[in-house]
Structures are given as C-alpha cells and as structure tokens.
Amino acid sequence: METLTLKPFSVMPSIKCGWRSLSTLSKVSMRVVACSGALKPSISTERVSSSSVVVRAAESVVLAPPNGKSDEIAVKSLVPYVDMDEDGGIGIVKFLRGKVFFITGATGFLGKVLIEKILRTAPDVGKIYVLIKAKDEEAAAERLKNDIINTQLFKCLRQIHGKYYMSFMMSKLIPVVGNVCESDVGLHVDFSHLIANDVDVIVNSAANTTFDERYDVAIDINTKGPSNLMEFAKKCSKLKLFLQISTAYVNGQRQGRIMEKPFCKELDVESEMKLAFEDNGMGQNMKELGLQRAKRYGWQDTYVFTKAMGEMVIDEMRGEVPVAIIRPSVIESTFKDPFPGWMEGNRMMDPIVLYYGKGQLTGFLVDPNGVIDVVPADMVVNATLAAMARHGRAPRPSMNIYHVASSVANPLVFHRLADLLHQHYDSSPCLDVDGTPIRVPSMKLFDSVDDFSNHLWQDAARRCASTPDGKLSKKLEAICKKTVEQLKHLADIYQPYTFFNGSR
Template sequence: MASNIVEFLKHKNILVTGSTGFLAKVFIEKILRVQPSVGTLFVLIRAPDVTAAKARLHKEIIDKELFKVLREQHGHEYNEFMLQKLVPVVGDTSIHNLGISERSVREHLWETLDVIVNTAATTNFDERYDTALGVNTMAVNNFLEFGKRCRKLQVLVHVSTAFVAGEKSGVIPEKSLQMGETLVDDTHLTLDIQTELNLAKKSLDGIQNSFVPTPKNSTDQMRKLGLERARKYGWPNTYTFTKAMGEMILGERRGELPIVIIRPSIIESTFADPFPGWMEGSRTIDTIIIGYGNGRLTSFLANPNLILDVIPADFVVNAMIAAMVKHALDFNSLSIYNVSSSTANPLNYSVLVDIGYQYFLNNPCMGKDGKLIKVEKIYLLESMESFVRYMRLRYKIPLQIMGVANELLCQAFAERYNQQFKRFNFVMYLAELYKPYAFFQGRFDNFNTEHMFMGLSDYDREIFNFDVKKISWPYYLNSIHIPGVMKYVAEGQGETKD
C-alpha cells in the first residue's frame, strides 16, 4: 500500500532551521528514513564558515546515536548518503536573510525550496530579553520574508509551544494569537512588538555604556528585563512571551503563504521512532527525575492531582510532517495544531511520582562512594505557600543560625555559608520560575490534531503515529522515558539550538 505522505516527500527540497536541536534531529531522521528519495535537506547551522558548519553537521547530527537505524540500513554507504542529502548552510535565523551571506546560496534556496521548517528557539524561561527577541520573535519575521522570496514554496511549518497560552485555565483552543493582544484584564494595555525591540536595544545600550559593564551584569539585567516585560503582559516567562510575539508576526504578515503552526506541550523522549527513549537536553521533569534518582532531590513543587502535559518527540515530528503535507499549496491558510496530551489522555503528577519511586527502587543509581542510592517517596509541596514554609524551616532558619555562628567565629566557614546561601536563593528563584507549570490548570484542546490523524490512511496512521490516546503513561515512563533520561541526559549530553 502506498503512503500519501511518503510519496509527497519524494524529491522535495526542505530547509530546516534549528537543525542541531533535539526536535529537528528527530525530524531529519524520520524524513531520511521513510523517504530516502527526498531531494535535499538544507540544514541552517550557526558557524563562522562552511568548514565549521560541516564539522558541526558531522558531530551534532550524522554521528549521533539517533541515526543508528539509518546507519544500519545504509551500512558502509551511510556517510555518503547523509552527505548527499544533508547540505549545511551557514546562517543565523535572528539576522535578515537568515544570516546567509552568500548571495549564490540564497538564490539557490529561493529557486529550489519546496518547504521551510522552523524549529529554531531558545527555550530558557529566563533568557536574555535581547537574545529571546532575536531567536523567538524576529527570527519568525526573517524566515517568513525569506519564504516569500522562494519561487515554488508550498508550505512553511513553524514550531511554537502550547504554552503561548500563558497561565490560562480550562480548555485552551487551537486559536491564533492576534497582533498586540495581551493576557491581562486591562483594556488600555496593548502590546507593541517594535516598542519591545526598541526597549531591549535601549536597555542593552545603557548597560554597555555604563561605567563598569561586565558580561554577567549585562546578562542578569537583560534576563530581569525579559521577565518583567513578560509578566507585565500576562505571560509567566520570557520564553513563552517571545514565542507568542513570534506567532503574532506570523499571523499578521504571512501574506498568501500556507502556514502551519505546531504547538507542542512539553516534548519528551521518543516513544517508538526510530527507537524508544532517545532524547537530548533536560526538560522540566527530567531535572527532577535525575535529581531524585541521584538522591539530591527529596521534594518538589507540584499538585499531585493536576495534569502534567507531555508529548513524545516522535509524535510531534509525525504531526509536523502530516500537517506539512496536508496544507501544502493551501494558500492563504493559517493552521494551528496543539500536539499535546492533557485533553485526550491526561497524565497526573501523582503517576509520575509513583512510577519514579518504583523505577529507582528497582533500578537504583550508584553514588560517588560506590554504594547504591536508596530513594524514599518524593514529598510533594502542593502550594507555593507550603513550599516557602518548607524551605524556611528546613533551610533558611538553619542558614540564619549558620550566618550568626560564622560571624561569631570570625568567618570560620564563610565559604560554606556563602555557597549554601547562594544555593537557597537559586532554588527559590527556580521555584518562582517553574511555579506556573507546577500548578498549571489548563488543558490544550487538540481537536485539529485528532481530526488530522483520523483523516490519514490506515497505512499513514501506522507510519506517522501521533495518536496520544494509545499511550500507556505508566509503561512509557517506566520502560521508555526514565531509562532514556538516565542514559542520554544524566550522562551529560546537552542540547544545542540553532
């Protein structure tokens, strides 16, 4: 039986931004594996020159374990196949023309591209405001303008986040954001993106012209500015705020281009494709899993009855590809898909806690002393008030006592006290930053996503599965995700995003 999606991909030339990031690699692998006769995948890579870009292509894509199934399929011809299909393009999404300085390269792309897929992002919740605006907001305008110059472009796919909804509760629809809208109940407050860009530039210039500018001082102040601006307009952090502004630009300036916006929730390890459990980089719950398994974390902030909305990376990629094919040449369209689990197949925090406890009881980590680490069931702090009270009794009061003793003993253990004090402040800062997700009461409607899946042929539904209803969360967490986290993330592999 033929696959409509696989057939569409044949001979298609696709530009992928964010190509060295976690999700982009899963996308690239899937395309190359299901359709080896795809045209060229142009991968945009930040690098000083083509030689450096090729080095990154090898190190961060071709040599990754994610591609082991492809490597087995092609055997000794694997490298030749990959270099034939993957063409590195030196560029930067935050710069006009995607930072592609070679005019001949730009002209070639404008002449040959069929699809543009944008996965580039900085996902730090408290990223520098200037950096986040460049990568998450203005980059959208840059690749949109680039796409308008492509002579035969069929569709542009943009990966956003479901959390552009901020801290809304109830069912959150697959609805576009309007230019200038905010998430606060103030009819007099409007959001102007150019004003935000000007403010970020003015603030940065002010910092750089100060008497004692330092990289740390600049970063701290720009991070603070981003959080202040986000919260002023109703978003909990700089990441979701700047991604929301990127969507606004896309909706306002898209012209006749067919646009697909994919809004995943928290993207986690692959469910099945190309194999279970692969991932890079640490997401919110993965930091908790690693800290808990290593015995460093005994409590965390969460309501056990609330829903943790996660989605496997291969489900996101399969939905991206299906939407890309569905809306190719669908001119004047803007289509939005929440790729999420909270409505169709909700996962409670209590399930994560129970499965994590059972997993590390059966698969304990080994400490630096060579002894197995015994875990106790993690203690959930169900409100910010209970968290503050817990931290005060367990850490702040002992710290205050230590501070007094340190003064009386002439700074005898000043270094230890300072380290503990910084750690305490850092934990409190992180709690405030992640609080909106620990107590998030929204559910993402995924009607469009489910309808698209049901519209696929039986054959395509099997190859490009994103039916979240069929996921058994206990099985996924215990047998796939936690082992994947401990193998690929706990060992120190990080994520790059270009």
C-alpha cells in the same frame, strides 16, 4: 540485515503484488529484473538501471550493484511503505517524495528527530538544506557530521545503509552557513538565490527555550528570527509551506479549553523589539526586564512570551505564504521512533528528576492532582509531517495551528509521576562519589510556596544534623543555602506549568 539479489528475469509482475512504480536513477540499463525473498516477489520492467534504482512498493528498497558486478543488484530493505492516499490516509510519504526542505534549528533536539524521520521514511526525498551557525562552510560541514550524522539517533539509518550511509547522508543534507537572527537569515547571496529557487518547505525549529533568558537574546531568536525567515520565505518561488515549531504554552496563563487559533495582536511587537535592543546599559537586568514584560501582557515567562510574539509576526507578515504552526507541550524523549527513550540534553522535567534521584530534592511545588502535559518527540514529529502533507498542497494559502499535547487524551497526574519516580530510583538508584547507592524517600508534593520553602530549609537542617558534630562548615553551609535558593528559583520558574489548568 538480509541482502537479496536481483538477476535478469522475464516474468512480468502480478498486479496484486502491490508494487507501485519504478524510478530509474542512472542511464546504465539491463533488460528485466526480478525480486524475491523477504520482499514481495515478481517485479520486472523492460529497462531498469543496474546501478541505482529506487523501488516504491510494499517496501521501499535501494538497489546498487555489489562489487561492481553488472548482472546482479544488491537489495536492502529500508522502511515499510504504504501509499497512504490509497489506504485512506493523507499521503505523508507521497508528499515527502522529491521535496526540498530548508530547516533551521536542525542541530537541536527536535530538529534532529525530524530529519531522521524524513530520511528514514522517505529516502527519495529531494534535499534538506540545514542552516547552521558557523564561521565558514568547513565549520558548518563539521557541525553537520558531529551534531547530526554521527549521533546515536541515526543508528537505524546507519544500519539500513551500511557502508553507503555517509554518502547517502551527504547526498541529502546540505549544510548552509547562516543565522536566523540576521537579515536574509545570514545566507551568502549565492546560497540565498539557490535555496529561494529550490525549496518546497521551510521548517523553523530554531529557538531559545530558557524560561528566564535575557530579553534581548530571547527576542532575537524567538521573535526576530521568524520575522527574518518569513521575509526570506516570501522570496521563494516554489514554496509550498512555511512551518513554525512553537509551543502550546504561547497561550500564556489562559485557563480552560484553549483553541487552535492565532493570536489577536494586543501589543506592539516592534516596540518590544526596540525596547530589548536599546543601548540602555541594563546589562544583567535584561533577565528581569523579560519576565516583567511577559507578566505585564499575561505570559508566565520570557520564553513563551517571545515565542508568542514570533507567531504574531508570522501571521502579520505571511501574505500569500501558506503557514502551519505546531504547538507542542513539554517535549520529552522518543516513544518509539527510531527507538524508545532517545534524549539529548536536559529537557524541562529533567532537572527535577535528576535532583530527586541524587537526593538533593525530596519535594517540589506542584498541584498534586494537576496534570503535567508531556508529549514524546517522535509524536511531535509525526504531527509535524502530517501537517506538512495536509497543508503543503492546499489550493489556497492559509494559516493553520495544531496543539500537540497529552493532557486530555492521556493525562499524567503529578502524584502518579512522583510514584513512578520513586519506583524507578528504588530499583535503579543513582550512585554517590563512592559508588554507594543513593536511597531516596517518596517525593513530597506541596501546593503552598511557604510549605515548600519550609520543607527545603528543614531538609537542609537534617543534612546538618547528619554531620559528626551536627554542624556545617561555613563553606558547606553556603553551599546548602545556595542550593535551597536555586531550588526555590526553579520552583518559581516552573510554577505556571505545575499549576496550569488549560486543556488543548
């Protein structure tokens, strides 16, 4: 990275250089400075800090004295900066500047991408309080470092700030012990008062995304969590926006065009929460209960049902709190920012892709001409930031909903996805335990449950025939049977998505 040098200089800047403003961040001053090199030339002021100055201009820069010298200032280019208000945009960077955030679910996949984008785009953001489930402050700080600061996702920020990276991150990210499932989101009373008086934007990204999770577990975080957080939001004296990360599939099994509107409350959420937390000894049946309740009211699984109830609770409780809800479809790896292809954990599509690549799944239950609605994580974050800028300074509180999806603008048809997967594994096969490439056939797509089930058993029979005596040991036979049942269960869980005909 190129390092420039600022030295005392007496020429005033030209207006057309595009420099917007200087913000001094310390009391130590020098007479004038000038900037030249990769950045636009000619910037000066009568009194400029020699220790730490943020220049908001055609490029954002951070200035700091190298090696303690008072007559020079090292300059590092951060990110392209454009005043969006002046260039016909909605002023995202301008909105982020100086704002204080309170983010839940920040150690999760999307939460991390959001934090990285904020810090890289607006290094002069205020603070970001990060709610972390931990036993104490020390454990929360450790999770912040391990799950966020030291992860690969932040390598661009690390390159930008160099040896000052850790100090920059720790000055912006404040770990806070808490839990959205608890009253006052589990905050210590001192932190509760501090954040309530300080925060501008609350982002709820905390969620349990398991489709067939226990009903009590899913309701606790996906429904009760937003309720607890909204209760806290109503105590925040300067709050400009409550932003909820939801899912496009809260729309349930509706078909056709689906509008960006809140739900008409057609069920008693309080009764559902009471049912989930009753001490009725149901134990493992909690999974079945969640699926039963979801399907009774028109949702396909426990995850989207409890997320939908979370939206209902927010709408019912919000009062004068401005709300924006982001409903993304299937979130997958980053498209561009901070770099292409970043992924963490197994997302919705990944188990199918991995099973296929390992030769364990040669077909799947889908509508071959159906569309899988996938959207990259960084595009979801971009939409989230745009919603913040648009509604975080609205004159009147309102509730606004945005679907972030691809099925209309850039549809990915299942048979095309199957072709792409085969091309990928044909050129870059997985390896078995012996290091031998695993060659996979073209994936077969079935629109009938019976046909798919028959295919799974026929595939298992072929595996049996491939053994020396054409028979499987009882242990191996049991493993094959279990695998078939797992794949059938996977197909059953995914069926509402692989045959979905809604457009957003």
